[in-house]
Amino acid sequence: MLDETLKTQLQAYLEKLVQPIELVAALDDGDKSRELDGLLHEIAALSDKISLRRDDSEARKPSFAINRLGTDISVRFAGIPMGHEFTSLVLALLQVGGHPSKAATETIEQVRNLDGEFRFETYFSLSCQNCPDVVQALNLMSVLNPNIKHVAIDGALYQDEVESRQIMSVPTVYLNGEVFDQGRMSLEQILAKIDTGSAAREAEKIKTKDAFDVLVVGGGPAGAAAAIYAARKGIRTGVAAERFGGQVLDTMGIENFISVDYTEGPKLGAALEQHVHAYDVDVMNLQRATKLVPASESASGLVEVQLENGASLSAKTVILSTGARWRQMGVPGENEYRNKGVAYCPHCDGPLFKGKRVAVIGGGNSGVEAAIDLAGIVAHVTLVEFDSKLRADEVLQRKLRSLPNVDIIVSAQSTEVLGDGQKVNGLVYKDRTDGVMHSVELEGIFVQIGLLPNTEWLKGALELSPRGEIVINDRGQTSLPGVFAAGDATTVPYKQIVIAMGAGSTAALAAFDHLIRTSAPVADTATA
CATH class of the missing domain: 3.50.50.60 (FAD/NAD(P)-binding domain)
Structure with missing residues (x-):
């Protein structure tokens, strides 16, 4: 999976390993497990401080742990951490292997002094630019404090969990089985929530x-x-x-x-x-x-x-x-279903809506770019614009209109987000030319209407x-x-x-x- 340039760069980083580590893979017969197995073998071959073994007792497959030999220090990825999460993988290898973190000394000591048992699960998507900060912060915490455990889960790969837990926004973090928080968080922000006296x-x-x-x-x-x-x-x-x-x-x-x-x-x-x-x-x-x-x-x-x-x-x-x-629509149902189908970052949350019907609110550059990106993931996109025409650059409009699974509605005022109490199931809008109300059945709404x-x-x-x-x-x-x-x-x-x-x-x-x-x-x- 790694090209020669990336292997060379990774090998240089792995020279910073201080202590031996092992990669422990949990695999099944699927294509993704074969991909992960290949990646782990490539990584293990780059350093004599890295060993590889298989243990299929873990429930999530494919997944793998990075363990510091002879200790209980470990982090786990459920999925294949490429894309934005490749940096998270590299940092996890180094930190489990004893390479010091660049976090402030005071912050490191605060993590080490935390009391209690903390079991974190983070759902991420490989296209999410906000997720790595959360994954990396919780990985570091699990390296610094043996009472903290963390598994980073690719939501697109574990759709059954995403559906059962009704996760519609990434990163979503669970602590000891309960929702802890959603969205971008730094190490300091996570600590502030856990360490209430900070x-x-x-x-x-x-x-x-x-x-x-x-x-x-x-x-x-x-x-x-x-x-x-x-x-x-x-x-x-x-x-x-x-x-x-x-x-x-x-x-x-x-x-x-x-x-x-x-x-x-x-x-x-x-x-x-x-x-x-x-x-x-x-x-x-x-x-x-x-x-x-x-x-x-x-x-x-x-x-x-x-x-x-x-x-x-x-x-x-x-x-x-x-x-x-981000500016909100300010309509009934928007706040109630925020992170339950109402989203503001198509790059982050788009993969969670694979195969579903969504709407994009806003016909400027941000809205049209979001609709184009989402069209390659979801089943159908309805773009809703208040004005009588789209305001995006012409080159973007041409691209949007060429896509077969996109509908464009102009002169439309969004009036209400509909849901079943748990998640979004529709959008109501008014046709500004004749005042007639319409509803669209969908499962996600991406708001892109400015600042x-x-x-x-x-x-x-x-x-x-x-x-x-x-x-x-x-x-x-x-x-x-x-x-x-x-x-x-x-x-x-x-x-x-x-x-x-x-x-x-x-x-x-x-x-x-x-x-x-x-x-x-x-x-x-x-x-x-």
């Missing part, structure tokens, strides 16, 4: 922090650029982010990032975080801002940002870069546009002195990664200029 401990740490010269709220492309430009000026810089990387983590392919032909969101998000950490920036992850207090109203005379955990941060200047999220700025917490604190965007000028200045903003949460006309980065840089330079002009004491000013 949020309070983090809040106490934050309360002791001194005021920042520049505090960036948000860790997407705009926030990362702002933090780097501020830190390069030698001033005290902090970042409070709900999840570092922001919405870019949910982006499949990126082909318009100048000088980079192609990359993927999670890869770019990791590079952003790594670049920020190369500077003296205090990064506070998993922090949701809930209120902005202007300097004129705060006791300290500085801008204050209050956090969900009860702590607050103060700064001479603040840069808001909270980004945006909504994450600015609800700022209402009443500064000027927002009618669409909820932060109103800024060409320097990123908001209506509040000392408060700047950048990225998709603002009135910038085009929501693009490269534009957000430029806007973040502009906001940081403007914040620095503000500090100088208001005679605020700053540190050594290294040139940018």
Whole structure:
């Protein structure tokens, strides 16, 4: 299964193995078992520290465990971890084999100190760019703590389990047989859910922090650029982010990032975080801002940002870069059936709807691209567009119209998501030309209707546009002195990664200029 280039690369990684490991395969007579058997033999042949044996007592076939010999350290994959999960396989081989993780020392100790028995199961799809973070985090936890076990399950390969557990979104994680969570999660986020006292401990740490010269709220492309430009000026810089990387983590392919032909969101998000950490920036992850207090109203005379955990941060200047999220339809049934047939990521969840009928809501580029991708997986796609015509690029429209299993409905207003109490079974829409109501029988609805700025917490604190965007000028200045903003949460006309980065840089330079002009004491000013 591995070409010669990939074998050479993998062999180089396997030279980092410290301790011997064994691959234990559970196979049947199916084609997928033969594929997995071939892959495992290829891997075992690349290192003398890897042995291979077969044990068909495991219920899930095909599957395999990676065990550290002489210990109870183990991780398991039910399926063939290629595609986006190949990196998860490589990391599992290395970490079970004793190669140290790059996770923070404090985080590693937190995992090791967890008490109790934890049996995790993660359902993933090979086309899901969000799944590897979850798989890799739980694999690492099972390597660090023998009381934690994890099996990563390819949902497309184990359709019977997906059906019986009514899984309609990946990644879906079970803990000790019960649903634990769904969607992208970092190691820190998983720990925060398990270790219930961690949020309070983090809040106490934050309360002791001194005021920042520049505090960036948000860790997407705009926030990362702002933090780097501020830190390069030698001033005290902090970042409070709900999840570092922001919405870019949910982006499949990126082909318009100048000088980079192609990359993927999670890869770019990791590079952003790594670049920020190369500077003296205090990064506070998993922090949701809930209120902005202007300097004129705060006791300290500085801008204050209050956090969900009860702590607050103060700064001479603040840069808001909270980004945006997928816009919802806002119709009855949508929230009730979210992750039960209503989905927002066709790349992640599409394989779970193999052979089924689905709808895509939205006729822009995202919607049409989703319909094209889904048409190759599902039985039938109905694309529903509010406008009288599709808004996607013509080349995409031509491709869509050439597909035999796609229907296109325009001038249609989605009004209700139907379901049986457990999962979606239909969509109701109104024909905007004659007002007649129609219903479509289907099993999945993929919503692709644009973005909504994450600015609800700022209402009443500064000027927002009618669409909820932060109103800024060409320097990123908001209506509040000392408060700047950048990225998709603002009135910038085009929501693009490269534009957000430029806007973040502009906001940081403007914040620095503000500090100088208001005679605020700053540190050594290294040139940018």
